[in-house]
Amino acid sequence: MAAGKFLPPVELTTSGRPVLLPNEIECSLLSSVDLESDELPAFPLLKSGLLILTTHRLIWIPESSSTTTTAASAIPLSAITHIFSPKKSLRSMFASPRFRFQLSVSSDGRGVGSGPGSRSVVVTVVVRGKGDSDAFYGKFWESWRARVWESDVVVSSSSSNSQLVSGSGSGSDSGGLYTSQGTLRMAGVSGILRKEQEMWESTDKSLQDAFQDLNALMSKAKEMVVLAEKMRLKLLSGTNSQTGATADEEMGSKQEMQDWLLSVGIASPVTKETAGALYHQQLSRQLADFVRIPLEKAGGVINLIDVYCVFNRARGTELISPEDLLQACSLWEKFDVPVMLRKFDSGVMVIQNKSHSDEEVFARIKTLVTKPDTLRSGISASDAAMTLGIAPAMAKEHLLTAESKGILCRDISPDGFRFFINLFPEIDPNGVYSVKEYGIYATWIKATSASR
C-alpha cells in the first residue's frame, strides 16, 4: 500500500523541502531514519528517509526522491497518544538507536485518526544515521507536549488580526518563507520564544561553536578575546542560575547574548544545532525556494551579496554567515534545483536561473550599442544598468563578458570606462580606407559623421 493512503501526504517544494503549514516551525532533523510498525500491516514501508520534526508534524521524506516510489508523508503530532521512553538496555548499545510512540488509527486500520472506535498502534523510529537521536527524542517529546496545533484554531479564527500582526496569512499553503500572497512570512513571537528556549538548552555546545568560529578573529583582535570571555562567563552564570532566576531575566540576558553573537557575525548556532550535519543541505534547499521571487524581480540574475541581505532579512533573528550562504549555494550542484551559482571572471558571484541564457543578454546589449547615440559615444555600465533594468555591478559583468566574446570593446579615457560595439573585425587591414557598403562599420561612420 502506498504511503499516501495511510499517512497524509506532504507537499514538497521544487527543491525538496516540505511545505509547512501556517505557524508550523521546524524543530529538528534526523537523516537515515526508518519508520515501522509491526502491529499494523497497512503501515507503509518507510525506509531510510529524512525525518523532520515540526511543531505540528513528523515529516518523513525519502532521501533520494527520484529513485523511490514512496512519497513524502507526515504523522500529525495530534494523532500521537503516547511517547515511550527509550529503553536503556545492553542491546540498545549495539543496535541502531530507536524510540517508539503510540499512534491512534481509525477503526478499520486504514488511516490515521482519532474518531470513535479508533485504536492505538506502536510505531518504532529506527535511527540508522549518525544524528543525535537523544536530542531529537527530547525535542519530539517537547513538541508533542507543547500542543501548538491547538492554538492554531484560535489564531485562524481571528485571521484578519493575525495577518496584521504576524504577516502569516491563515490558510496559506505555499509554506517556507512565503505566504500564498507572495509576501514574506515571519516566524512570529511564539517562534522566537521557542528558539530562545532551545538556545538555552544548547548553551554549552553553542559556546563551543562560538569559540570555533571565533578562532580566526581572536588571532587578529585582542578585543574579540575579551568579548568572547565575557560571553562565556555570561553563559556559564546563566546555566547555573537557570533554576533560580525568573523567566524574564533569563530572556533578557539571552537577548543580550544573541545580540553579542550577532554583532561579532556568528551564525545562529541554534539552527546549526537543530539540523546538525544536515544544516547546509537544508539551508541550501530553503534558499533555492526563497530566491525564486527575488530572481524574478531582478530579471534572472542576482548578486550574491543582495541575496545575502534579503535572505537574512527574511530569516529575522536566525542570521546566517556569508560562508554558510556560499556553502549552501555550492550544494545546489548536487540537488535538482532550478537555480545555480555562477562565478564571473572578475570573481563576482551571482545566483541565476538555470534557464537564464547569456545569449539573450548579449542580444539586448548588442541592440543597445548599435543605436545611433551609443554608436557615437558608447555606453557605461550605469547606462546599461538603466536600460537593462539591473544593478550596475551586474551590468558591468555582462558588458565584460560581452567584451570577452568579441561583441564589445572598451574605451578608457578621462571621461570614464565605456564600451563600444566591436568594429575591429569589420575593418580590412589591407585597405584601411575602404568601407563595406553595408555593415556596422558603415553605419558607425554615418552616425559619427552626422554629429560633426
Next chain:
Amino acid sequence: MQKLGDFKLPHFFNYPPYFTLQPVRDTREKQVQLWKELILDYCRTQKIFVIGLEEEFPLFSNPVIERTLSHEAREAFLSALVSEGRAEWLDKGHRKCLILWHRIQEWADIILNFVKDNGLEDSVMTVEEIRSGTESRGTELSGIDRTILMRALKLLEQKGKLAIFKGTSADDEGVKFSI
C-alpha cells in the same frame, strides 16, 4: 575625411576604442595590426625614421575625439613592429624606436639603384653626400636617417659592393663603390 597634415587618416581613427589597448586577444591582435599599418604608412609618407615614446607624436593622439595612446599602448604597438623586423629599439629603455618602413635590405637595393642611375659605379662619395647631395635630391635617399644608411652601407660592404673608409672625423666617412 580627417587629415593629419597631408596624411589622410582612416575612418577608424575617430573610433575611441582604437586608442585604448584592448584586453581581449582577438580584438587586440586586430587592433595591433591596424596600428602597425598606420604607423608605417604615416612614417613613410612623412619621412619619419625615429619615434620617441616620450615625445609628442601627432599620430598617437586624436584631438577630435580627445583620445591619446597611453605609454603602454605605444610601446605595445611599436614592439609589435620590432618583432616583425619593421622597427628597432635604439636603447634598452625602449624610449626611441627606429622605424624601418623599408627593411635594411630594401634600403641597400635602393642605394644600388641610385648608384647605377647616376653612373657612380666606381666613384667615391661621402656618407653625407648620399644623404643630402645634389644627386640624391628627390630620391628616397634624401634625408635618410644616418643609422639606417650606415646599416645598409655595411650590408653592401659585406657583399663586396663597396668599401667604407674613415676620414679624419665622423662627418666625412667615405664610400668607394665597386659594383
